[in-house]
Amino acid sequence: MTNPQLSIIIPMREGVQDSWLQELLKVQGSTEFILVYPPHVPFIAISDPRLRQITSSLRGELIQRVTALLNASGKYVLSINCDEYLHTNILEIAEDYFTNFPDSYFFRLNQVQFPFNKAPIDKPWDSLPNIQNIAVRKHKDSKNYSPEEIEYTMREIPIAPLNNKLDFLALFRGRKDQKGPHQENFDKKVWKNELVQEALKGVITKLTLFGPIKYIPFWVSDRLMGLSVQARFFEPEKIVGHWLPLPEQLRTEDNPPHQREKDRRYELADFPLLRQFPGFGYIWNLAVFDKGGFLMVWYPRYTLRKIAEKLGLKKPNIYD
Structure with missing residues (x-):
């Protein structure tokens, strides 16, 4: 078998309907679909030569997505969720994009969100x-475009400003350097897989603390992988990709009511990122000095407040 052009990787959960996978398999061209399930969750009973279903050694978004990436053999790779639907010609779009922008690391899909059970599948x-x-609009000129023009033009995405200086004040007021046209996240983007696989080597090694002891956060591979690729191949002010315009290439359905997003300690997943790239001030600001960063997990007042919220002694702050 020859390697596919596009690998689509998806972490799975319980209760995913067969109809979702049937729709996803309508994607055309040289594509593989890698679905990684948590332990003890049965595979969807659909057979397709492009479909690979794998059981992860552990439950968790990070380990399931990393397992899928380690098995991705396509020239390009795209990470989505098991409640999302892809344009059937996404491979054709990817080949067209990278033909015109061969130096890009990725392009971001235009996404439309729908309420649970309201996605227009048909x-x-x-x-x-x-x-x-x-038309391509420069990221510095976005304010000069009307809303209609923005919807149908392609925006430049610069590399994250990883060489920013340390910002100790972020511990008290929160970060500022995450604002701007750059993007931290990995998902919803079609990446060059050769860059991803090279960055993945660093991610995997930093999950090992010592000997057989590993540190694998439940969340979040999205920011970890997105910044790992950008840091591994960092070029100041480089345009690393573009955000595609409408019409949409990705349709996302909200989670079921019983699976709403809860208090996720995303900052715990930034520790492997800091271990890989301790020389970048941006990553210190993100992982340590942010008001909600890793250091704040052990900050007594913050920790005591979260414990009080869990015990029902204090009303949760919905803006946390």
């Missing part, structure tokens, strides 16, 4: 114009 996908015919 709605045909509209065709995207050829990439060379889509």
Whole structure:
């Protein structure tokens, strides 16, 4: 078998309907689908030569997604969730994009959100114009475009400003350097897999603390992988990708009511990132000096307040 052009990787959970996978498998072209399940969750009973279903050694978004990435053999790789639907011509769009922007690391899909059970599964996908015919707006000039122009133009995405200086005041007022046109996250983007696999080597080694002892947070591979690739191949002020315009290429359905997002300690997943790249001030600001960063997990007042909220002694702060 020859390697596929595109690997689509998905961490699975309980209760995913067969109909979702049937829709996803309508994606055309040289594509593989890698679904990674937590332990003891049965595979969806659908057979397709492009489909690979794997059971992860542990439950957790990070370990399931990393397991999928380690098995991805495509030229390009895209990470989505098991409640999302892809444009059937996503591979054609990817090949068109990288032909026109061969130096990019990734491009971001245009995403439309729908309430639970309201995703228009049967709605045909509209065709995207050829990439060379889509106007590109400079990330510094976005304010000069009307809302209509923004929807149908392609925005530049610069690399994260990882060489920013340490910001100790972020411990008291929160970060500021995350604001701007750059992006930290990995998901919803089609990446060059050769860059991802090289960055993945660093991620995997830093999950080992010593000997057989490993540190694998439940969340969040999204920021860890997105910043790992950008840090591994860092070039100041480089344009690393573009955000595609409408019509959408990704449709996302909200989580079921019983699976709403709860208090996720995302900052705990930044520790492997800091171990990989201790020389970048941006990563220190993110992982340690942010008002909600790793240091704050052990900050007595913050910790005591969270314990009081868990015990029902204090009303949770919905803006935390």
